[in-house]
């Protein structure tokens with residue numbers, strides 16, 4: 368299913384306390400692999416394209432092929448526009464049917480970031496889409512240089528003053544690198560904002576931290592590097608395989624798709640998204656309209672860290688600290 372009710376998608380994931388991987392794709396093989404993985408896991412999934420993907424695959428071409436694959440899928444697929452590169456690409460992606468878009472203002476002074484976010488939130492909402500904004504910088508590839516950690520008072524101000532639906536927060540993850548998160552800071556941000564949060568640089572975040580993050584209002588985790596590395600390794604492996612009955616280039620790319628599918632299944636499963644696909648799809652189909660208001664938790668106590676049966680996400684020390692908070 369190609370999702371056209373993004374707030375309903377958002378609220379289901381948020382309420383059920385799991386995270387959806389949002390996979391960067393730049394060709395048919397990557398898009399097919401992640402959507403097949405979602406089908407095999409019965410999971411909702413997000414498929415995203417940033418300006419680097421656009422430069423390679425073309426905005427018209429990539430949005431069209433993601434849409435076709437999503438429409439045929441038996442699970443919800445929300446198409447998202449990641450780092451736009453320039454603001455005009457946000458208008459272009461809204462016109463091409465993206466129901467979730469990002470405004471890239473993390474490098475700006477807070478007041479300018481809030482002003483830009485407010486402007487693009489209005490545009491996105493007029494189109495029936497949701498907007499992701501960013502506080503701090505994730506560094507590494509895309510943004511270059513060092514990561515800049517988000518300040519909790521900035522995130523609260525952003526949510527209060529702009530109409531952003533979701534907020535990407537830099538709390539330790541870096542594009543394309545292995546990292547541990549600052550869970551105390553993330554917890555503070557979760558309490559002061561109440562809206563769904565996003566992590567970039569998700570490929571290298573320690574698995575324990577991604578689980579903890581889903582309990583701290585993170586609903587979306589971007590995965591780029593894991594698929595890029597998997598694609599290259601898959602090509603190398605396949606080039607060494609003996610030829611079979613299939614045309615050689617297809618044999619190689621089929622092997623690559625299989626490898627990417629396993630990487631995507633692993634992320635969907637470890638983020639807790641498995642088995643939610645058809646349940647969410649039923650809700651999306653039966654709802655007449657998308658939600659009209661902001662998806663936000665009002666009570667700080669409901670946001671985080673309630674230990675549920677069978678979960679061992681946070682350490683005793685962290686739980687104790689949060690129970691006291």
Ligand SMILES: [Zn+2]
Nearest residue numbers: 505509567568
């Ligand atoms: Zn990013």
